[in-house]
Amino acid sequence: MNGSTQKHALFPIKNVIGFGLSLLLTFVAIALGVSHALAFGPVMMIIMGLAVLQIIVQLFFFMHFTESDGPAYHIIGLAIGIINTIAIIAGTLWIMTFNSQVH
Template identity: 50%
Template sequence: MEHLNSERSSAPAKHKPGMYVVGYVLSLILTAVSFTLALTHSMSVAPLMVVMTILAGFQIVVQLFFFMHVTEGDGPPYHSLALILGLIFTFAIALMSVWIMGFNSQVS
């Protein structure tokens, strides 16, 4: 029993505390860039929506990998594949919705 406890305590941590700081700083940078782009009106609406969608995707990736530890765990990485598939569906639905709303304003 002591042998198992010594293995657990000597096992290196997979996620270092510095990685949380990196994730936090990346999240702040992505949020600040998005906020600045939205407030300054530095580009027209269509490219702004594309850039904001891309920044949102990066924000999701940062959250998943730095805070939710998607890549950690035992066993096959099915949960990572399911999350990637979910992201693809989410962005497809969001982009199609934006496209439909833009098409509707051109028809009216």
């Protein structure tokens, strides 16, 4: 959090670190995908993990996620949103594989 509003002395160090991390995570994902070092399953597991790390980078380095006026209701809201997102995607995949042999 950069709370101070007056001085211009500081370099936006946090933002630069965030950008560096997001680029790094992207290149690691691409390198893993291109190298064919691992099978499809493990690669996907790892790059999904990297994508989750990217969310954390965006939220904490760029989006001022912890700032709030009063209780941090937006964090609760987003948490429920993420639970429901997982429910929709995982649930749908689980349900809709019923006729995967057809296609």
